Amino acid sequence: MIEVENGDACTGCLICEMACSFHHSRMFSRSQSSIRVNKSLSNPEGGGQINISYDTEAGIPVCDLCEGEEYPLCIGLCPQNVYRLKGRES
Numbered sequence: 001m002i003e004v005e006n007g008d009a010c011t012g013c014l015i016c017e018m019a020c021s022f023h024h025s026r027m028f029s030r031s032q033s034s035i036r037v038n039k040s041l042s043n044p045e046g047g048g049q050i051n052i053s054y055d056t057e058a059g060i061p062v063c064d065l066c067e068g069e070e071y072p073l074c075i076g077l078c079p080q081n082v083y084r085l086k087g088r089e090s
């Protein structure tokens, strides 16, 4: 399971959302992402939440740990190291 470890460092760049949607659909679309970043790029200090969907009823793709990719894209591509794989130290 992917965990948000360092959410305060998030800048709201949405790279993780786009990467996740590309994994699921080979498109860049927020509706195709398991991740939803509720944070403003223009006001990253303004708080907000990051949610990762594991709910099959939510109507968006469920995180599958980037099955078929070389690594979990959100972990590998987030410039702020916000995510980690639960159960791993790094």
Ligand code: SF4
Pocket (backbone or CB within 6 Å): 009, 010, 011, 012, 013, 014, 015, 016, 017, 037, 050, 077, 078, 079, 080, 081, 082
């Ligand atoms: S890639 Fe990282 S910094 Fe950018 S929105 Fe996602 S969690 Fe925040």
Ligand code: SF4
Pocket (backbone or CB within 6 Å): 002, 016, 019, 020, 021, 023, 034, 035, 052, 062, 063, 064, 065, 066, 067, 072, 073, 074, 075
């Ligand atoms: S591991 Fe892959 S599928 Fe899961 S949230 Fe991260 S980018 Fe999306």
